[in-house]
Amino acid sequence: MDAVQDIAPPLVAHLIYRLDIGGLETLLVDTINSMAPGRYRHAVICLTDYTDFAGRITRPDVALYALHKPAGLALGTHADLFRLLRQLRPAVLHTYNLGTIEYAATAWAAGVPVRVHAEHGRDARDPQGINPKHNLLRRLVTPFIDRYVPVSRDLHAWLERVVRIPARKLQLIDNGVDTERFRASADAGAEPWQGDGAFVIGTVGRLQDVKDQATLVDAFALLRRQLPDEKLRLVLVGDGPLRARLETQLNTLGLQDCAILAGPRSDVAPVMRSFSLFALSSIAEGTPVTLLEAMASELPVVATAVGGIPDLVAPGVNGALAPARDAQALAAAIAPYVQDRALARRHGVAGRARVEQQYSMQAMLAAYVALYDELCQTKTTPRTPDKAKKAITPCAE
Incomplete structure (x- = not known):
């Protein structure tokens, strides 16, 4: 024995x-x-x-x-x-x-x-x-x-x-995804981009071509012009070969005061809880882990309709979809959540339920x-x- x-x-x-x-x-x-x-x-x-x-x-x-x-x-x-x-x-x-x-x-x-x-x-x-x-x-x-x-x-x-x-x-x-670690919490932390009632659009991922954060930056610039009375912030978490190019893009568009290149973070779960919405602008994906983490954190999600993303995001239920490389469509998909915080909360709760059921x-x-x-x-x-x-x-x- x-x-x-x-x-x-x-x-x-x-x-x-x-x-x-x-x-x-x-x-x-x-x-x-x-x-x-x-x-x-x-x-x-x-x-x-x-x-x-x-x-x-x-x-x-x-x-x-x-x-x-x-x-x-x-x-x-x-x-x-x-x-x-x-x-x-x-x-x-x-x-x-x-x-x-x-x-x-x-x-x-x-x-x-x-x-x-x-x-x-x-x-x-x-x-x-x-x-x-x-x-x-x-x-x-x-x-x-x-x-x-x-x-x-x-x-x-x-x-x-x-x-x-x-x-x-x-x-x-x-x-x-670990639904115990990634969850909503009344204690959303104290990140530098929080406060003043700002609506924080966040993304997490390596700064590289396949993630196409440049389109998300362009979409954010459009949102700022379309919704001038809203307090909007953009947070890009991650590092990679596109960092310098994205920094130049933010400066050129005059977004350096409201958009943050946060660098890589090992504590992704509390970072997710500091966002109001999660956005993913990839041109190719399988089943993105960060999207599942965001859904588990009860965030509404707006993402490009590529790869396995449409399996996760049900438009009008837990988020919205937009074509890849289309900043205008991405901005239009995000705008309703900025204008209706109750809608953002409802879709966030629905995303959490979807993760618990299948992912x-x-x-x-x-x-x-x-x-x-x-x-x-x-x-x-x-x-x-x-x-x-x-x-x-x-x-x-």
């Missing part, structure tokens, strides 16, 4: 491009922290590196590795990962997004029995997911992947119809545990892909 009790739970190795502040990274950390320790152990392997954000992993038994992959093909990284996987002997390799997908073949060669690949969204270089080279790679590695996990219905349909991944290899798992952390964790259990129980021949062996040429990053 003691020998059975001493057997360690199976190890899941999560392969991510870089562990830094972001929606996918937050979801990964929350998954590891929240999953029952007795079911699976976890290790995080970063193809490049990790930042202080890794400190958000609170489980003491989680190993963290950085392979320091250089730009380009970097064939040596495959060898480094092969050796590491042979050392760790995980039961599952869980890869995330295009930057890690080719390493499923490396995991097969290293004898990892189960390979799972999650698609959380596409980037600004290919927002529609039609790049033929990338989609060819996705198809070529299919024999080495046991299950693709899209996190939105839009991504599921794209993988099946555009990329042409077999339906039997697809499993939709909705992202989840809880508990539901997501149960789905991943069930997937790992199913594949670990059925995979008995770790080195045989389910189609003929193919030579895989890693693509450039």
Whole structure:
């Protein structure tokens, strides 16, 4: 009996491009922290590196590795990962997004029995997911992947119809959010942008092309002109390559006194509670974690109708939608909430109810545990892909 009790739970190795502040990274950390320790152990392997954000992993038994992959093909990284996987002997390799997908073949060669690949969204270089080279790679590695996990219905349909991944290899798992940490509160904190009855339009995310915060800034400028008697503030939380450009844009539009580049924040939950409305101006998304966090915080949400966002936002119920890259439409969608605070409260409450019904952390964790259990129980021949062996040429990053 003691020998059975001493057997360690199976190890899941999560392969991510870089562990830094972001929606996918937050979801990964929350998954590891929240999953029952007795079911699976976890290790995080970063193809490049990790930042202080890794400190958000609170489980003491989680190993963290950085392979320091250089730009380009970097064939040596495959060898480094092969050796590491042979050392760790995980039961599952869980890869995330295009930057890690080719390493499923490396995991097969290293004898990892189960390979799972999650698609959380596409980037600004290919927002529609039609790049033929990338989609060819996705198809070529299919024999080495046991299950693709899209996190939105839009991504599921794209993988099946555009990329042409077999339906039997697809499993939709909705992202989840911690509804205890993200909630409304009478104590909304004391952020510098609060006070004076101002209506605070906030967003959280990396400052990069795919999030298109520049359109949100233009929409805010339009709102200021359309509603001159309203006290409006805009708060952009996050950091990234667009920060300098956004700062210049704010100064050019004369918004520097009412718009704040707040930088990265690790305490997102209280920051959310300081907003009056959450806005997301992305040109591509899966199921955005920050949008779920905002809904759980009882904020009305106004977002672009891209990716999995229409699955979350029911216009007239918990928020509003606007076309991507359309500042005028985005401003028009936000304006009713500025003018009717009771409407904002009603839609915020409805958003919280929607998260509790379908997008809880508990539901997501149960789905991943069930997937790992199913594949670990059925995979008995770790080195045989389910189609003929193919030579895989890693693509450039």
